[in-house]
Amino acid sequence: MTALHRLMVVAAVALVAGCASVPGAAPPPKEDPWENFNRKVFSFNETVDDAVLKPVATAYVNVVPELVRKGVSNVLGNIGDVWSAANHLLQGKIHTGLDMGMRVLTNTVFGLGGLLDPATEFGLVRRSEDFGQTLGRWGVGPGPYLVLPLLGPSTVRDGTALLLDRQASPSALGNTDTASYTITAIEVVNLRASLLGATRLLNDVALDKYSFLRQAYLARRLDTVYDGAPPMEKFDDEPADPMAAPAAKPAPSPASSPASSPASSPASSPASAAASSPTFAPPKPAPK
DSSP states (O other): OOOHHHHHHHHHHHHHTOOOOTTTOOOOOOOOOTTHHHHHHHHHHHHHHHHHHHHHHHHHHHHHHHHHHHHHHHHHHHHHHHHHHHHHHTTHHHHHHHHHHHHHHHHHHHTTTTSHHHHHHOEEEEEEOHHHHHHHHTTTOOSSSEETTTEEEEEEEHHHHHHHHHHHHHHOOSHHHHHHHHHHHHHHHHHHHHHHHHHHHHHHHHHHHHHHHHHHHHHHHHHHHTTTTTOOOTTTTTTTTTTTTOOOOOOOOOOOTTOOOOOTTTOHHHHHHHSSSOOOOOOOOOOO
């Protein structure tokens, strides 16, 4: 399938999802406006996984020796590291981009073409990046949550970026369609086998598997776009600068004294007025 065909598939999914609302239903979360459509695709993916992918991945783990499975995973990962290095550089992360490039070179030369992973032993750990993360670093928002048929959780941004990611995937190295499909099948089985343990845990703890996966995916993508330091979420009632001191209240005006504000003081009674006024005695007559 060409990149144009994949783009048409994503666009068609987004178009159908926009028309998949149910009148009278509860409003979906703001990050998942196409929830009704997404849940149907999710149910379809679960059916395919239970019928095909999970049994094949389980048989792969049970039949193929671990050493062989590890080698397959290393080779696929080494090819993917090339695209990760390019995305590090596109995001302006020169140091980690060079580290990833050195990792690819080390595993290719000293790891028998990527079959082994000596770079990890040398401290060159894998830092996977994709074009969806690059778009996020460039300021492109994730857009609505979107469940893609057979591909699972995504967003409009990540689903669009996937078209370019697939052009740099191991399956792109196939000279024929048959070779490309074979490599893609190996990628899918290898990935599904690595998630068998997580699937069992998810089935045990998640009350609503769809909602759990949606929140986990969105949180993980936000974390990876910002390298583990996403911006703080702002709320409507939160001040623009939380560190700024609150404005001081104006001091109340001093109360007026009774002498200066006779109208505000209570009227004095005659008795109290007489008591408070000075008493003058009549002068005594002079002695004769």
